[in-house]
Amino acid sequence: MLRLVQNTPPPVALRLDDVGLCRGGRMVLDGLSLDVPAQGITAIMGPNGAGKSLSLRIMAGLIAPEAGTCTHDLSGKQDIALVFQKPVLLRRTVRANLAHALAIYGVPRAKRKARIADLLDFGRLGAIADSPARALSGGEQQRVAMVRALAAKPKLLLLDEPTASLDPQATDAIETLIRDTAAAGAAIVLVTHDRGQATRLADHIRFMHRGQLVEAAPAAQFMLAQKSPEAQAYLSGHLLL
Numbered sequence: 001m002l003r004l005v006q007n008t009p010p011p012v013a014l015r016l017d018d019v020g021l022c023r024g025g026r027m028v029l030d031g032l033s034l035d036v037p038a039q040g041i042t043a044i045m046g047p048n049g050a051g052k053s054l055s056l057r058i059m060a061g062l063i064a065p066e067a068g069t070c071t072h073d074l075s076g077k078q079d080i081a082l083v084f085q086k087p088v089l090l091r092r093t094v095r096a097n098l099a100h101a102l103a104i105y106g107v108p109r110a111k112r113k114a115r116i117a118d119l120l121d122f123g124r125l126g127a128i129a130d131s132p133a134r135a136l137s138g139g140e141q142q143r144v145a146m147v148r149a150l151a152a153k154p155k156l157l158l159l160d161e162p163t164a165s166l167d168p169q170a171t172d173a174i175e176t177l178i179r180d181t182a183a184a185g186a187a188i189v190l191v192t193h194d195r196g197q198a199t200r201l202a203d204h205i206r207f208m209h210r211g212q213l214v215e216a217a218p219a220a221q222f223m224l225a226q227k228s229p230e231a232q233a234y235l236s237g238h239l240l241l
């Protein structure tokens, strides 16, 4: 049978189908269907309360949807890593935080030293490797949290507003880390309110509103012109309730 290449759907890393979730007596996710392409960076955008963070928790397997399904082909528990909006580091040095993560992920003791060196190098954390993690700046802590998540060698990395409240320089450092991680082959989901960041980083956009997917598009196309009135209003800075 003749098959046209352009009709082959792109591979998907993870899919939410008709997901429902109730919180505080109301449906905060309501018929949410959303796919995460296996290649590249997918930005999830949408106003406060749209359900972005809860969706990430479902993707990471931290909470189960009350309706619908979350499906993926990723086998191990460590294949999906989530970095929270406000990550909490251990009250130890950066190096010890990474060592602890590697131990949890079952990396043999003999291999940990080399892996820590690789991770410090990858995150450009060498200069602060022996500083107490909790004393670092917000941007540095966010970078440590990301690198700590990478200790699991995840195939899918979920990032919840990783640069919220960071200055341009720290934001730039995180964005470099995100690009490097994508280049190393991991699929990335990035929740962001930052239009510039989505333009700089994202390959795909998923726009959510009131617990549903309102628009899905390639990033370049979405940034140029949004199809839904909700996304148009959001991107032009109008209050969206």
Ligand SMILES: Nc1ncnc2c1ncn2[C@@H]1O[C@H](COP(=O)(O)OP(=O)(O)OP(=O)(O)O)[C@@H](O)[C@H]1O
Residues within 6 Å of the ligand: 023, 024, 028, 046, 047, 048, 049, 050, 051, 052, 053, 054, 055
């Ligand atoms: N435990 C809870 N009890 C009541 N409501 C909750 C609870 N957890 C989440 N919600 C509500 O669910 C909705 C979606 O929350 P979520 O944190 O996913 O939003 P978000 O899109 O990440 O928003 P933001 O951009 O502000 O981070 C919000 O209206 C929130 O108030």
Ligand SMILES: [Mg+2]
Residues within 6 Å of the ligand: 052, 053, 054, 085, 160
């Ligand atoms: Mg959130």
